Amino acid sequence: MISVDEALSHLFSLVAPLEAESAPLQDACGRVLAETVTARRDQPPFSASAMDGYAVQSSDAVPGARLSVIGEAAAGHGFAGGLSQGQAVRIFTGAPVPDGADRVVIQEDVAREGNTITLGDQLDEGPHIRRKGTDFSVGDAMKAPRRLTPSDVALLAAMNIPRVMVARKPVVALISTGDELVMPGEDPGPDQIIASNTFGLKAMLEEMGATARLLPIARDNTASLETAFDLAEGADLVVTIGGASVGDHDMVGDVAASLGMERSFYKVRMRPGKPLMAGRMGQAAMVGLPGNPVSAMVCGHVFLAPMIRLMLGLGEAPAPRRSARLAQDIDKGGPREHYMRATVADGTILAEDRQDSSLLSVLARANALMIRPPDDAPRAKGETIEYIPI
Amino acid sequence: MISVDEALSHLFSLVAPLEAESAPLQDACGRVLAETVTARRDQPPFSASAMDGYAVQSSDAVPGARLSVIGEAAAGHGFAGGLSQGQAVRIFTGAPVPDGADRVVIQEDVAREGNTITLGDQLDEGPHIRRKGTDFSVGDAMKAPRRLTPSDVALLAAMNIPRVMVARKPVVALISTGDELVMPGEDPGPDQIIASNTFGLKAMLEEMGATARLLPIARDNTASLETAFDLAEGADLVVTIGGASVGDHDMVGDVAASLGMERSFYKVRMRPGKPLMAGRMGQAAMVGLPGNPVSAMVCGHVFLAPMIRLMLGLGEAPAPRRSARLAQDIDKGGPREHYMRATVADGTILAEDRQDSSLLSVLARANALMIRPPDDAPRAKGETIEYIPI
Structure with a gap:
């Protein structure tokens, strides 16, 4: 078995940044x-007034000063001339400050009669001017x-x-496999269940910035799987769900190999989601996820998300982690890295009681995958632990 | 001046949950x-095997037991008959467990010769069966x-x-106002700047689940503003940017009033973004935001996002807040609630040095609005403080 990081390195080698x-x-x-x-x-492209008021020379901005208003500067319509001592220009927020002015007196501090203004007794510090290029420059x-x-x-x-x-958005083709699956809205037979992984993964991949194509369910026979792979033509990444474990009825790997995939099969030291298949298939990368609903979604967060980010040009890095304080004591962990469904609130994280990888209802109420490294020691309430937000 | 919460109450009264x-x-x-x-x-719709192996009666699951294989159950293809003592059914993950069986022995613990299996020396606890309805029930x-x-x-x-x-997605019409504005890609005159708020707000609103319509820039004259309001027809919310302060050239409120808006004008005790206009205009709510780029974006997070959530049926609540530890001592705050551009990393928050409301470059590198309540006391490094993630 290989570690999650080793599996990620293999997966990163299958994809490359896409064109712009x-x-x-x-x-x-x-x-x-x-x-x-x-x-x-x-x-701003010019020094601009930050307030409504009067543009003046700062030496004139003294209490009681009487100034002559020689014009007006509005946003989009500057004052064409310059301004000398003893003069003022009526100015509005966003308007260019006239040549010669270096101070705006806010209108609340000004009394105007005709074309004469008198400044108030107490003036603020000003200057209420946003200098050219303050935000950014060419x-x-x-x-x-x-x-x-x-x-x-x-x-x-x-x-x-x-x-x-x-x-460019990575195009991901999603193929559910299995005779037991029907699409939502269909009428399942007594031994059948509804395909759920492709729907959940499509939503997840599109949140990450990919385009996801939901292909028809592939049945457990060669012809049906070949048809599905044909339909995936043009995708950057082909993801199959199910058929990646070792049972006699798991034939995805064989069919993919017959279509030219250089197949690698990894057992990853993680819970849930141990088996993982991967390879290159023509122009596309191919990843085979386990069929358990929660395993597939967890592998989406842990493996597919970083592959998408790499294709988007964001580099090679595992899923971003945060940390929170444990809400309870927890026992020592097992030999595999465990991505536990958990809920984070107010900086505290609580793992769900039921961690079986078939429980979508538990996954849906979780908002985090709490990460326990392999052979993790027991931990006490209040310790910080890492998680992936979901 | 009114508080942010009072302003939000007014805004909530203008909108209602949309139809489904x-x-x-x-x-x-x-x-x-x-x-x-x-x-x-x-x-699961039936009790299903959680592993590849053999379905047996638990009383038969003892080391060294020899059992007779009477059939096979695969996912999608159950075993039609029942199973008695001394018998086993080959079974694969996801297959229905045959009547009579209550235990799956994993294939690693089984040696098979023809149609006879012998169980290994050490068996796990089992039973490796997912009971019907374990995840959810009708x-x-x-x-x-x-x-x-x-x-x-x-x-x-x-x-x-x-x-x-x-x-239904709320439809929001966005109207920039001002003679000083041109669209990105145009060739601005010497007194002009590029309209940026509507682009930023459109992106923000669509992230929140709304549909945003970017209308042509309205000029500072009645005819142009009337045309813009006409083009907003059919929107659930009309948002103007600029023209909501008190300068002689701010005519948005007058035109909106002439078109039947019951206009309210609020000075909100907040930084940035003090002036806010709001009312009902025919079938739509109307909100006038200040024209400073950062003010408009901050008001988007503080006021528009909660309005959108209300329209989406998520109830009346201010923007969700988180908390982080201060990275530095901070002085006492001013009389207005201050939404400071800040960066949160590893649970620690650092306010930007420059808080002028014209600085989009500062906003773009921030990932949080750190909230200082009115007249906030000085705070020490390490204290927790609330913020809105952006």
Whole structure:
């Protein structure tokens, strides 16, 4: 058996960062920036008023000063001329500060009569001017790779970047295998169950930034499996679910091998989800996940998510972990790394009582996979432990 | 001035939960379940083997026992008959356990010759059977409202639920206002800047589960604003950005009022983002946000996100908060609730040095809004403080 990290290294060797494509800014949130972007302008592009008031020379900004209003500067409509001592320009937030002015007196501190203003008794410190380039300057960079957030999108807009190069979305084909499966909404026979893994994995992969294709269920015979692999044509990653253990009826590996896959089979020292098949199949990577519903979903978080991130250009790294304090004492762990369904609230983590890998109801109410390393010692309530948020 | 909570109460009174619509399960992740769903079957629907091995009677599961193999049960293909003492049925993971059997002996513990098996010297405790209904039973509920996760989608599939009723996505129309604005990719004049807020807010709203419509920029004149409001027809929420402060050139409120909006204007005791306009306008709620880029984005997190959640049926609640330990001592706070751009890493929060509300570059590298209540006392490094993740 190999460790989770060793299995991940094998899986990383099967995929590579995908090419970049151009996306309009309004569709770029959540995508991964593939090429560093530099600002096409300064922000603000001119020194701008931060308040509504009057632009003046700072030497004139003294209590009781009387100044002559010579014009107006609004956002989008600057004052064309310059400003001398004794003069003021009515100014609004966002307007360019006129040449010669270096101070804005807020309108609450000003009394105006006709074209004359008188400053109040107590003036604030000012200057209420946002200097040209305070936010960013031409050439300032947003560095790739980076998964774009709403704030990033706002910043890119301000930089005058209407389109960005982002990593193409990985296409993942999902194949459930097994004579026992029917699709949701169908009428299962007495020995059958509903295919659930592909639906859960599709949702998970799309949250990660992939495009998932749900293929028809493959039956436990060569022709049906071959058809499924044919339908997966064009995918970057083909994921089969079920048929990856060692029973006489698990034929996914044989069929994949007959179609040219250089097949590796790993027993990974983990719970749940021990058996894992992987290889290259033509242009695609192929991963065979175990068929137990919870095992498949846990392997999605532990193995597929890092592969997707690598394809998106985010590098080789295991699933991001956080830590929380144990809500209870726990016994020593077993020989396999255990990803326990658990609930994190207010920085405290509580493992579910029932950890059987068939229990989707337990997985659905969990929000974390608490990680116990192999042969973990007993731990006391209050100790911190790592988990993967799910 | 009113508090953030008072402002939120006003905003909540402008919107209501939206109607439900049917969505296929494969498109339901991230949507909010609007009607409680009950399982249409037991899971497993029959007692099923958890391993590959042999189904036997537990009284026969003793070291060295010799049993006669009378048939085979595979996933999807159960064994039709019953099983008596002295008999075994070859069984695979997921197959129905034959009548009469109550134990599976794993294949590693069995030696087979023809149709006779001999059990090994050391047997595990078993029984390696997943009892009917262990995961869930007919009628077990997934309760609405609930934002569906990938695990929920897997569970719903297993319950044989092909479609679910989810809250309709709120439609939000976004209107930037101001003569100073041009769209990204255009060639701004010397007094102009690029519209960034609508792009950032669109991305934020869509992450929250809304559909956002980016309308053309409205200019600072009545006709242009009226056109923009016309184009917002059909939206559940109309959001204007800019024109919500008190300068002579802020005419959004006047035009909205002339179009029938019952206008309320609030000064909210918060930084950034003090001025806020709100009201009902025909079938839609209308909110006017301040024009400073960071103010608009912060108001999006603090005000728009809770409104969206209410429309999605998730109830009235402010933006969810977490807590972290302060990375540094901080001085006493000001009279307004301050949403400081900050970075959280490893449970520790560090506020950015520059908090000016024009700095999108600072917002983009932050991942949290650290919340200082009004008139907050000084705080020491290591104390916990609340924040909104962004």
